[in-house]
Amino acid sequence: MLEKLEQETEIDLTRVFVAGFSAGAMVVWTLACHRSDAIAGFIPVSGTFWEPLPGQCGSLDADLIHCHGRQDDVVPMQGRPVADSHQGDLDAAFALMAQTSEFGTSISQERSELSCERRESETGQRLELCTFDGGHQFRVGFLQDAFLQFSANSPIQN
Incomplete structure (x- = not known):
């Protein structure tokens, strides 16, 4: 799809971000695992891998900021x-992604309604979990926050 977009439009593929909520976030995690080299950033909200988790992921070549409600009982953080299936554990998903690159220690940050734990790789990729008070929900503010973080971390100017 990205190749077709590049061929048929003037879209700048270095600025394509993928976001998804719930089952859509599960797709975002899968793309981050297998195609992070083709996307500028990932914003999954309230969803992660199904079990079993992938055996391994490629190198994380883009930022990933995940938002999740601490009281989510539809897709709980622990799965x-x-x-006949099982939703995956979010900590295990982060551990899997962190194996692909050398990430530093976690940095805590409060941003509006989000409590975030961010780790950065030696090459500047961000792997971040932001939690909020609430359940299984999507808010436009989550995307706005992630875009602000991506733009602050990017050499690309608007």
């Missing part, structure tokens, strides 16, 4: 069984 849960659903019929």
Whole structure:
């Protein structure tokens, strides 16, 4: 799809971000795991991998900022069984992604309604979990916050 966009439009692929909520966030995590070299940044909200998690991911070549409600009972952060499947554990997803690059120690930051824990790689990629009071929900402010963080971390000017 990205190759087709590049061929048929004047879109700047270095500025393409992928976001998704709930099951859409599960797709975002999968793309981050397998195609982070093709996307500028990832914003999954309230969703992660299904179990079993991938055996390994490629190098994280883009920023990933995940937002999740601390009281989410639809896709709890620790995962849960659903019929014959199981939603994955968010800590395990972060651990899997962190294996792909050398990430420094976690830095805590409060940003409006978000409590964030950020780790950065030696090459500047951000791997960040932002939690909020609430359940399984999406807010436009999550995307706005992530875009502000991406732009502050990027050499690309608006």
